[in-house]
Amino acid sequence: MKPILLTFLALFSTATFFAQAINDECVDRITITVATASANTYSIDTATATESMDASCENAGNDNLDVWYEFTMPVNGNVHITGIPNTVSRTLFDSCGGSELVCGFDDGFFFNLSAGTTYVLRISERSLFAGGVNFNIQAFETATNNECANSTPIAVTTGGASNYNVDFRAATESMDTSCENASNTNLDVWFEFTMPFNGNVLITGIPNTVSRTLFDSCGGTELACGFDDGFFYGLTSGTTYVLRFAERVLFAGTINFDIEAFEVASNDECIDRTLISVPTGGANTYSIDTRTASESLDASCENASNVNLDLWFEFVMPVNGNVRITGIPNTLNKTLYDSCGGSELICSFNDGFFNNLTSGTTYVLRLAERSMFAGTVNFDIEAFETAPNDDCVGRIPLVIATGGANSYSFDFRSATESVDASCENAGNANLDVWYEFTMPVDGNIHITGIPNTVTRTLYDACGGTELACGVNDGFFYSLTSGVTYVLRLGENSIFAGPITFDIEAFEAEANDECVDASTLIPGVVAPVTIDFDSRGYTESLDASCDGTTFENLDGWYLFEMPFDGDIQITGANNQTSISFFDACGGTELDCFSGSSTAFGFTGGVSYYMRVSRSELFPGIDSFDVQALPAPLPTCGVTTEWIAGSWNNGAPDITKNVVIRSAYNTATHGSFSACSLAIDSGITLTVGASDHVEVAYNVNVAGTLDLQHEGSLLQRDDASVTVNNGTIRVRKTTPFLKPRDFMIMGSPMDAETREGVYNSAFIVLAHDTNNFVPNPDVATAFPSAENFADDNGDNWSPHTGLVNVGEGYLVRPQASYTDGNTTYDLLYDQGTLNNGVVTVPLVFNSTQNDSPNVLGNPYASAISANDFINANPEIDALYFWEHLTPPSPSLPGAYAMNFSMEDISMYNLMGGVAAASDPSGSDTAPNGYIASAQGFGVKALASGTAIFNNSMRRLGNNDTWRTASEEKTRLWLSVHNAEFELQNTTLIGFTSEASEGLDPGYDTKRLATVVSLYSLTENNEELGIQSREAFHTGIKVSLGFSSLVATDTEYTISINEWEGSALEDVEVFLYDSLTEELTELTTNSYTFRSNKGDYPNRFSLFFR
Structure with missing residues (x-):
């Protein structure tokens, strides 16, 4: 049995079986409906059929698979079958086994069928193509006019x-x-x-x-x-x-x-031509309909294979001259004859002229249209008497003057063509008129008022040499005084019409060539004005910013640069281009159009300035020239930002950069440069979080706009920023409540209280000489840093200059009740600070009574670590945070005092958040000081605070905190939930510190209501303590103080830790009062305390 089964499966896998169509034989034919209103659709699959017979139109050698239908004809007429391919046959019979009536392939008809008669339809397909077919069938009643x-x-x-x-x-x-x-x-x-x-x-x-x-x-x-x-x-x-x-x-x-x-038109034949009048001084209009015409003949310019329907006219020429016909399309032909059956004189299509007709002569006009386009046309016909200056021998003398143009009028419709000039298309009919003039001066002739379809040609004589040819308004250059010239004006006959032109002579300017340059002394205190008329110039050369299609008329000036700096051009028309060269025939140094600045000229050196205007826009112009002192570019390669791209590659720290078009770093990106120059009238915008880094000098002739949190950083301390334009530094304060204040400095060297802080209702300057620690605060916080004065005379109202590097207390609100918003500040007086800035540090008798208030003087952030390291008199920085409103309950010299809880601090080990910061970390300084940010220091001795460019940074120019470099640090916090009090202390580990007091690394704690602090071996109470490099044998003593006069609960925990050395270390806290040991790595420690100071109560261990 197994072999039999395998054979069956093999057969089954290679054969496909189809159910046999139910209408596979004529006796099983399907009745279908054939309607007249629309087609009915039926589907068949010839693959399900077998062959019953072969119809007369089929090849009997093929296997023709067929299916059968029958229908009754609803009307006398035709049946139309569609949707069948050309491989399918359709055959009509009078009955099964009866006579074949018709047979055909593909879509088609069965004609002359009888209403009420039943027909048998066979659809068949060669087996090779068998498959599905959808066919449509519809009846059509025989048309009444079928015969x-x-x-x-x-x-x-x-x-x-x-x-x-x-x-x-x-x-x-x-x-x-x-x-x-x-x-x-x-x-x-x-x-x-x-x-x-x-x-x-x-x-x-x-x-x-x-x-x-x-x-x-x-x-x-x-x-x-x-x-x-x-x-x-x-x-x-x-x-x-x-x-x-x-x-x-x-x-x-x-x-x-x-x-x-x-x-039929009355003038369909020449013998029936219509007489028309052809006037001068205005056209007559006539109407025709070529649909009423037949073809009489073919003119020479027509295609004889077309049917050209023609109408005929006759006219008598009123003057010697031209006839112009307009209003006819380019499919309509106009032909002129001397008579019916006579000679053809001219033949053409579209509007146009018949030239040189004779006064009193009768002419025959034929208008013809190809039958395809036949229709109505209104045409105009007018005669024009021949111009007296139609030929060169009849030229009209012109008077050419300087100081004003003379006007002349003529009509090209009265002209014929004499010659073709070199700038004309010889295939056109160029109608021309002729003039002559004698040149009154050595110089140029300017012709205006002619359109761009008119040519102007200058000759030395009739029949002589062509000297120049041009189209439209323009010049003939370098003509000689006393010489007579011949002028031809020509126009393509298509555009012929009346013209009024102006002609004027301009004497050649003395400084038309570089070797004849006029002497220019640039203004220094104020600009000098240059007046020029380009119509007296010719072209010497094309500068890089000139177009080359048309002549650029140029004049030359020679000047000596009074000092190192720039030449600023103001008031120049945008059609005026100005270029600078180091010598006649030398190197082009700069080129621009309109008002702008050329940078980097050397004092004592002579230069050439070329002033140019295109011949398309000649005329009188003036502009101002001023020399501006400025440093020279430092590097040898320069790239310029022009029209959205760099002309010499992207900038980097080795390339001078010139900004010639508006540039916004928010769109085009931050960049570095060797030097930076901003052209007059141009703005460079540095967006938030973007920067421009410059190795050396900055030269602002236009506008430098530094948005809030945008940075400009110069690297070289000796370099400068020259402001010959506008510099703006924009800052936006944090959200300030009523009575909140900012400690602010200025990035500009001439800023004033009346400028940037004009809207602020209070601006105070700090005087360290008047500072005495407030005794009430000292009593409450005996071992802490105290920023509260005894009587408030350390702050006084400020007017005038904002001293560079100093910090000021600024309330930007309008009043004590104003607030709950941010405030925009604009620094725009003077120029940007750069390089070394020094500020005196006042030392009274102790560090605690020597607070000095400083401010970042740059338009970029600085590194707090670099600042501390550069200033041995400074070991910590203090920042005011905007957390707690002033209150009369806080100790101090005022009716309303601010809380010491709002001060955050920073030293070389890191930052500690303000005690009033519930997060314990958000206000921790990050090691960067933003542009114009003010801060406090406690001087260790009298001396000078130094700022320099090495401290400056490209980023971090904001008031938000970012991550600093990794160190081994541990922040411990104490928190009281009942009164919502907290405090944080920082303990760090570095090989730069010791167990003792290390300047720059150890900082006293602040006077806060609740304090957790560390102690040195000499019991100094520290808010930030730096110890030697970390090892697990280190023990840190901790103290705790509280001014809360009630027994309440406190919790000590690790707020934050940093450094790989602490990753696998367990941190333990020992309370010597309760003798409890807590593993702080995974737990917090809660205890109770009343008011008091408890130094050395706690100890910190590591394992």
């Missing part, structure tokens, strides 16, 4: 077309006409009409697959036959004509055609 004997009468009228419908699917073929292919089945319908008058009939709306044929009668003579829209010509009034439309069966469908009669 000529039943032709439909139609009305053919004039003044508007009549519309008729035809469906060729309802037609059969009666005959083939002369223009049809007899091998096609041409389905035809018939009409008849009576011609209302002598003339033409136009039929439109039929496609190019439909033929139209005219007969004199049914069975009579064919008169005309054509495809597509068209005419039947020369029909006779009152005569009845038979019209046949036919469509090849392949394209049979519905059409709508229009038919209209046009009475």
Whole structure:
């Protein structure tokens, strides 16, 4: 059994079986409905059929798979089957086994079927192509005008077309006409009409697959036959004509055609020509309809294979001269003859001229249109007497003056063509008029008022040498005084019309060439004004910023630069270009259009300035020139930002950068440069968090706009920022409540209280000499840093200059009640601070009574570590945070005192958040001081605080905190939930510190209500303590103090830790009062305490 099963499976896997069609045989034919309103669709799959028979149109050698249908014809007429491919045959029988009526392939018709008769339909496909087919079947009742004997009468009228419908699917073929292919089945319908008058009939709306044929009668003579829209010509009034439309069966469908009669024009033949009047001084208008015409002849410029419908006119020329015809399309031809049947004089299409006609002569005019475009046209005709200066020998003398133009008028329509100049197209008819003039001075001639279709040509004589040729307004250059020149003006006949032109002479300017440069002394205190008239210049050269298509008329100036710096051009028209050279024929140094700045000239050196305007925009102009002192660029390579790109590659620290177009780092990115120059009228915007880094000098002739948190950083301490334009540094304060204040400095060297802080209601300057620690605060916090004065005389109202590097207490609000918003500050007086800035440090008697208030003087952030390391008199920085409103309950010299809890501090080990910061970390300083940020220091001795460029940083110019470099540090916090009090202390470990007191690394604690602090071996109480490099044998003593006069609960925990050395270390806290040991790495420690100070109560251990 197994071999049999395998054989069966093999057979099953390679054969496909189809269920046999139910109408596979004629006796099983399916009845289908054939309707007239629309087609019905039926589906078959010839793969399910077998072969019953072969029809007459099939190849009996093929296997023709067939299915069978029957239908009853609903009307007398045709059946149309569509949707079948050309591999499928369709055969019609009168019955099963009966006579084959018709057989064909592909879509097609069965014609002349009888209503009520049942027909058998066989659909068959060669087995090679067998598959699914969807076919459509529809009946069409025989058209009433299917035969000529039943032709439909139609009305053919004039003044508007009549519309008729035809469906060729309802037609059969009666005959083939002369223009049809007899091998096609041409389905035809018939009409008849009576011609209302002598003339033409136009039929439109039929496609190019439909033929139209005219007969004199049914069975009579064919008169005309054509495809597509068209005419039947020369029909006779009152005569009845038979019209046949036919469509090849392949394209049979519905059409709508229009038919209209046009009475033959009275001037359809030359012998019946219409007399028209051709005036001067204005055109006469005449109307024609070429649909009323027939073809008389073909003119020389026409295609003889076209039907050119023509009408005829005659006129008498009123003057010697030209006739111009306008208003005709480029499909219409105009031909002039000397008589009917005479010589053709000229032939052309479209508007145009007949030239050199003779006064009193009669001419015959023929207008013809190709039948395809026949329609109505209104044309204008006018005569123009020949201009007296139509030829060079008749040239008119012109008077040419300087100091004003003279005007002359003429009409090209009165001219003919004498010659073609070098700048004209010889294929055009260039109508010309002639003049002559004598040059009054050595210099240029300027002609204006002529359009760009008019040429102007200069000759040395009639028939002589052409000297220059140009189009439109323009110049003839370098003409000689006393010489007579011949001027020709020409225009293409297409555009001919009246012209008024102006002509003026301009004497050559003395400084037209570089070797003849005028001496210029640039303004220093104020600019000097240069006046020039480019119309007296010629072109010496094209500078890099000039266009090269047209002449650039230039004049030259020689100047000596009074000092190292720039040349600033103001008030110049944008059409004026200015370029600078180191010598005549030397190197171009700069080139620009309009007002701008040329940078980097050396004092004592002579330079050439070239002033230029295109010949398209000549005229008088003026501008101002001023020399501005400025440092020279430092590097040898320069790249300029012009029109959205760098002209010499992207900038870097080795390239000088010139900003010639608006630049915004928010769009185009931060960049570095060797030096930076900003052109006058141009703005460089440095966006938030973006920067511009400059190795050396900055030269601002335009505008430098530093947005809030944007940075500009110079590297070289000796370099400068020269402000010959505008510099703006914008700062936005944090959200400030009423009575909040900022400690602020200035990044500009001449800023004033009345400038940037004009809207602030309080600005105070600090005087360390008047500071005495407040005794109440000292009593409450005996071992802590005290920033509260005894009587408040250390702060006093400030006016005038904001001293560079100093910090000021600023309330930017408008009053004590204003607030709950941010405030925008604008520093724009003076120039940017750069390089070394020094500020005196006042030392009274102790560090505690020597607070000094400073401010970052730069337009970039600085490193707090670098600042501390550069200043041995400073070991910590203090920052004011905006957390607690002032209160009369806080100790101090004022009715309303601020809390010491709002001060955060920073030293070389790191930062400690303000005690009033509930997070214990958000306000911890991050080691960077933002631009214009103020801060406090406690001087260790008298001396000088130093700022320099090495401290400056590209980023971190904001008031938010970011991560510092990794160190081994531990922040411990104490928190009281009942009164919402907290304090943080920092303990760090570094090889730079010891167990003792290390300047810059150890900082006393602040006077806060609750304090957790560490102690040195000498019992100094520290808010930040730095110990030797970390090892697990280190023990740290901790103290605790509280001014809360009640027994309450406190919790000590690790707020934050940092450093790989602490990763696998357990931290233990020992309370010597309760003798409890807590592992702080995973737990916090809670205890109770009353008011008091408890030094050395706690100890910190590591394992």
